[in-house]
Amino acid sequence: MADEQIRTIGGCHMCKRTFSFVPAQVMTVMMDPETRLPLGMTVSGAFREPTPEATARAVEAYVCPDCVDKVKQLKEFMDRPAPPFGTWQRGNP
Ligand SMILES: [Zn+2]
Numbered sequence: 001m002a003d004e005q006i007r008t009i010g011g012c013h014m015c016k017r018t019f020s021f022v023p024a025q026v027m028t029v030m031m032d033p034e035t036r037l038p039l040g041m042t043v044s045g046a047f048r049e050p051t052p053e054a055t056a057r058a059v060e061a062y063v064c065p066d067c068v069d070k071v072k073q074l075k076e077f078m079d080r081p082a083p084p085f086g087t088w089q090r091g092n093p
Contacts, residue, residue, distance in 0.1 A: 013061035014070075027068045030058040047078065 005022045012019055013031060030039040032054045037043065039058045040050040050058070063071070 010062045012064035012067055014063055014067040017064055017066075019064040021062065021064075027063045027065075028060045029063055029071075030055075031061040032058050 005024070007020045008023050009018060009020050010026075011017070013029065031037070032039050032050070034054070034057065035043065039054060040047050042048050
């Protein structure tokens, strides 16, 4: 028998794509089933400290590698100290 890690098929919570993964290595996020958004994320996309009620009802959901990359990019964007609005120009130069 080959010493391979057992892969499982599951659905990505974010893009609904079916993908195979090693359960011990897959990225999961805590989802609030009531808002169907990641725990702590508001409908507007901003992060907020999750309420104890939301934390209690949160469920673990699988995320495919593609969406993990997207989340990382989003986090990097939001971690920036100031949005790059200073370079905006208006009207005629
Ligand atoms: Zn996905």
